[in-house]
Amino acid sequence: MDKLKANYEVMLGLTAEMILDEALLKFRRAKIYAAINDALETGDRDRFQKLSEEWNALRR
Structure with missing residues (x-):
């Protein structure tokens, strides 16, 4: 029972x-x-490029 x-x-x-990870994502x-x-x-433009790369990295 303890197991x-x-x-x-x-x-x-x-x-x-898992719920916390999804909320943070x-x-x-x-x-x-x-x-x-x-x-x-x-x-x-530079900030847009950097953020777009972050966005794409999150999608993987």
Whole structure:
């Protein structure tokens, strides 16, 4: 019974970690997206290029 409880706790921990990772990824994507739009609006080509590379790296 203790082994079953330990397995359950491990699985619960992994699930929580996956949810947190997904939330952080969504947050980061939203920040980069907004920054890309800002770079486009201000005409900052270098910043746009850097942020676009970050965006593409997150998609992999």
